[in-house]
Amino acid sequence: MSTANDANVEYIDWNHAFDVLQKAYQLGIFVLIIGPKGTGKTTLVRKFASQMGKELSSVNFSLRTRESHLIGTNTIDNGQINFVNGVLVHSMTRGDLLYLDELNAAEPDVLLRLDEALDDRRQIVLKEHHGQIINAKENWFVIGTINPLSHVGTKELPPQILSRFPVRIMLDYPPEETEMEIIRKHVNINNLTHEEYIRSAIKLATNLRKAASLEEIFYSPSLRETIAFSKLVVNGTNPKDAAEIVFANVYHQWGEIEYRKVMDIIASIFI
Numbered sequence: 223m224s225t226a227n228d229a230n231v232e233y234i235d236w237n238h239a240f241d242v243l244q245k246a247y248q249l250g251i252f253v254l255i256i257g258p259k260g261t262g263k264t265t266l267v268r269k270f271a272s273q274m275g276k277e278l279s280s281v282n283f284s285l286r287t288r289e290s291h292l293i294g295t296n297t298i299d300n301g302q303i304n305f306v307n308g309v310l311v312h313s314m315t316r317g318d319l320l321y322l323d324e325l326n327a328a329e330p331d332v333l334l335r336l337d338e339a340l341d342d343r344r345q346i347v348l349k350e351h352h353g354q355i356i357n358a359k360e361n362w363f364v365i366g367t368i369n370p371l372s373h374v375g376t377k378e379l380p381p382q383i384l385s386r387f388p389v390r391i392m393l394d395y396p397p398e399e400t401e402m403e404i405i406r407k408h409v410n411i412n413n414l415t416h417e418e419y420i421r422s423a424i425k426l427a428t429n430l431r432k433a434a435s436l437e438e439i440f441y442s443p444s445l446r447e448t449i450a451f452s453k454l455v456v457n458g459t460n461p462k463d464a465a466e467i468v469f470a471n472v473y474h475q476w477g478e479i480e481y482r483k484v485m486d487i488i489a490s491i492f493i
Contacts, residue, residue: 232407233262233269236400239391243270243365246389252340252364254325254387260444261393262404263367264323271319276363279313280321283328289335293350305351310339314346317359322366326379333383340364340386395431395445398424404445409452416452419461422491423451426469429487439483440476443469462492 239255243266246253255263271278281291292310296303313320322336339346344358366387368379396404401424411417427443434442447468454464465488473480 232404233265234396234400234404234407235266236396237391237393239266239393240270240273242389242391244274247274247363250363251389252366252387253389253391254384255365255367255391255393256370257367257393258370258395258442258444260442260446261395262445263393264321266393267319267321267365267367270365271321274319276319277316278321279309279316279318280323281309282323283325283332285327285329287328287332289332290350292332292335293346293348296350305348310336311346311348311356314339314344314356314358314362317361320362320364322364324369325366325383326368326377330380333380337380337382337386340383395428398428401427401445401448405449405452408449409456411452411456413456416456419455419492420448420452423455423461423465423469424448426465426487426491430469430484439473439480441472462488465492 243253255266257263267280268278281287290308292308294306294308294311297306298304307315310320312318325333328336335346339356339358344362346356348354348356364387395401398421402421405411405420405424409420411420427448430439431442433439451461451464451468454468455461459467466485470481470484470488473484
């Protein structure tokens with residue numbers, strides 16, 4: 223659970239997601255962002271919160287996320303029992319932007335409490351705190367993200383939860399030129415040879431992503447990987463070594479055959 227607002231976040235709005243988010247916010251319609259890991263979903267939400275002047279309350283869901291993370295818990299302080307709000311209640315009472323990251327990794331009991339708060343009444347009953355009713359401030363806004371079901375730990379969202387997010391944005395990997403532009407935001411590229419290596423790495427990542435989408439390999443590299451490769455190369459790492467470190471070595475997790483598949487591609491690109 224975290225609360226943050228970062229005006230310095232860099233995000234290139236290559237698919238006009240900002241326009242959709244702004245319209246949905248103006249109309250009070252909650253948004254679901256769908257896409258694989260590493261496509262900039264969190265960066266998009268952070269930048270949107272900053273531009274709208276909203277505090278961002280967020281929770282990243284996993285099997286370990288409990289109702290208490292969202293609702294809150296009773297604590298004892300100097301012999302007195304106090305109720306400490308969880309991230310959901312905190313955001314509702316403050317009118318924050320609530321970011322529900324990897325929502326389809328949440329457990330059913332957690333989704334049930336969320337469903338209560340996300341319906342048209344925008345309220346929740348705190349059975350944990352004397353049945354107190356929490357009504358969300360008028361400017362409360364919620365953005366959720368989900369990963370494809372092929373990702374480990376993800377589950378199909380129940381229809382009632384999906385219906386709480388009528389606006390859906392698909393955020394896939396950007397076009398290669400846009401990815402190069404994103405990398406330039408993170409890496410100082412002032413050498414044409416380095417730029418050629420980085421463009422080759424982007425093509426490599428694109429091919430691996432396509433192969434992963436067809437289930438020919440087990441992993442799809444994110445924007446983080448192309449940025450990491452670029453930083454290594456710009457700072458003197460041999461491009462073939464950088465590609466092995468960043469792109470190939472992860473496939474050892476699925477065995478030597480997967481690793482060799484990727485290394486063969488790397489060897490054909492970085493002679």
